[in-house]
Amino acid sequence: LNMLLLDAVLNSLVVSVLIGLVTFCMLLYQYWWKFPHPCYPPGVRGVPVLGALPFFGKFAHKTILQWSREKYGKIMSVRMGPNDAVVLNDYDTIIEAFVKQHLVFSSRPSIRMIRELSGGFGLGFCPGHKKFFEVRHFTSKVLRGFGMGRIEMEIRVSDVAQDLVQVFESLNGKATNLRMTIGATVCNVISSVVFGKTYDINDENMKEIVQCIFNTLSFYSFGDKKNSKYVMILTYFYAMRHIPPFKKARKMFLSNITKQLGFGQKEIDEHKKNLDENSPGDFIDAFLIEMKKHSPTDSWFHEKQLLLSVNALFIAGTETTTSTILWAMIVLLNYPNLQYILHKELMTETVNPSVKHGDNLPLLQAFIQELYRCITIAPLGLQRTNTEDVEIGGHFIPKNTVILPNIYAVHNDPVIWTEPSKFDIYRHIDKDGKFIHSKKVIPFGVGARVCLGKKLAQLEVFIFLANIIKKFEIIPDPETNEIPPIHDGLSGAGFFPYPFKVIVKSR
Numbered sequence: 001l002n003m004l005l006l007d008a009v010l011n012s013l014v015v016s017v018l019i020g021l022v023t024f025c026m027l028l029y030q031y032w033w034k035f036p037h038p039c040y041p042p043g044v045r046g047v048p049v050l051g052a053l054p055f056f057g058k059f060a061h062k063t064i065l066q067w068s069r070e071k072y073g074k075i076m077s078v079r080m081g082p083n084d085a086v087v088l089n090d091y092d093t094i095i096e097a098f099v100k101q102h103l104v105f106s107s108r109p110s111i112r113m114i115r116e117l118s119g120g121f122g123l124g125f126c127p128g129h130k131k132f133f134e135v136r137h138f139t140s141k142v143l144r145g146f147g148m149g150r151i152e153m154e155i156r157v158s159d160v161a162q163d164l165v166q167v168f169e170s171l172n173g174k175a176t177n178l179r180m181t182i183g184a185t186v187c188n189v190i191s192s193v194v195f196g197k198t199y200d201i202n203d204e205n206m207k208e209i210v211q212c213i214f215n216t217l218s219f220y221s222f223g224d225k226k227n228s229k230y231v232m233i234l235t236y237f238y239a240m241r242h243i244p245p246f247k248k249a250r251k252m253f254l255s256n257i258t259k260q261l262g263f264g265q266k267e268i269d270e271h272k273k274n275l276d277e278n279s280p281g282d283f284i285d286a287f288l289i290e291m292k293k294h295s296p297t298d299s300w301f302h303e304k305q306l307l308l309s310v311n312a313l314f315i316a317g318t319e320t321t322t323s324t325i326l327w328a329m330i331v332l333l334n335y336p337n338l339q340y341i342l343h344k345e346l347m348t349e350t351v352n353p354s355v356k357h358g359d360n361l362p363l364l365q366a367f368i369q370e371l372y373r374c375i376t377i378a379p380l381g382l383q384r385t386n387t388e389d390v391e392i393g394g395h396f397i398p399k400n401t402v403i404l405p406n407i408y409a410v411h412n413d414p415v416i417w418t419e420p421s422k423f424d425i426y427r428h429i430d431k432d433g434k435f436i437h438s439k440k441v442i443p444f445g446v447g448a449r450v451c452l453g454k455k456l457a458q459l460e461v462f463i464f465l466a467n468i469i470k471k472f473e474i475i476p477d478p479e480t481n482e483i484p485p486i487h488d489g490l491s492g493a494g495f496f497p498y499p500f501k502v503i504v505k506s507r
């Protein structure tokens, strides 16, 4: 009888626990996942723990845009792991937040793995306080050519472009994957500005640093590197860094950045030894001189910040610009007639292409603007955060929310662009054949944290493409006859082309 009684008690206990668990899960589902969080705009909450992350598919920016169009509207929330992010899905809303309320939206959320390495210093992932903005303002001036007077920025870029032309010529029409060559060239522009020197494009040290930079961003992409998804997941769930596959991925990620930092530190040490205060020749010189005007405790003008600024400029400036040039080549492979008309326009200029003659090259300008629009390199920008509670478009957004501008959505808004998926340079040409600049093409973001290298990147893209199109014909690899698609690529920290080979044939 005792046994029977014990059995019955145990059974009812198990049943009660089960009922309790089911009720708890239903309540959790009902209150946490089914209903929108009262503090955020309506949106997708996905599943417990991961939120909407498993539902993004290959291109998060496209999936979010679809959700926004079908159900939630321009301002929506998306649960990303442990955080609710707010995504702004049209031009007016992005301007309302990032430009009209620029002070509130001038910060970035802190990513623990990066903060541990950088101590919070650097350029891209820093909070938007006064000391950071002093350094940002200074860096922006230097990148526009101020404070290191000797060589004009366009001359630096043109010199490097001539090296690229020579390397292309030396390929003798052989089908080649040009990612490393273009990466090294783009890196050389930054090296010229930051270190005051350039490397041979085939120099092994140069190749190593470019590979390191490519690795850093591919860790943040879905699909390229084996460890990339682990690093992405660590961004949201850093506690998992102790579990073996995450531990290994984190170690690789950190050792990759440490190698880059070593490269920068070596240059800083050299510059300190040879500094001529009356004649700064590059960013490091200019920063070392500026450091003397500030106290390292009251400002961010100190050596750690210098090292992390140098690193940020190389990382942010290399893959983005390289991919833009590679995408341009893919577009030209897809539209051979464009090559013909752009080449013809460039041949009307007798001298080497220069931005000063930009007005004479409306088709090239339209091509570049359409490239920025149609192939959005940073589709979801770089995360921002708001430093105060704020209201946007009638929605309350609590302080410290992760904010994402859907730049892809702006570039594909059918209200602004007819047939947005079509690559059509003539949408940027007026009836008199003049180029129409569009403020709604925003590949570099907008507002207080707009891309720091915007001017330099625009200069590079113009000079590099003008030289390539003027001097070479771009032909598919005859072995595969493969023409890479313009709307498919690697997605993650950016939108990058898959590897492809191409022939650059001298004209």
Ligand code: HEM
Residues within 6 Å of the ligand: 123, 124, 125, 126, 136, 190, 312, 313, 314, 316, 317, 318, 320, 321, 324, 377, 378, 381, 382, 383, 384, 443, 444, 445, 446, 447, 448, 449, 450, 451, 452, 453, 454, 456, 457
């Ligand atoms: C075509 C090339 C490039 C594209 C499409 C691009 C795009 C972007 C975007 C979308 C952002 C985020 C802006 C925002 O939050 O509103 C950004 C930030 C940044 N970019 Fe670029 N970029 C390019 C080239 C460069 C170059 C050449 C450099 C430097 C030499 C650079 C340095 C930076 C830095 C330092 C930031 C962080 C700024 C901050 O947080 O205050 N970028 N870029």
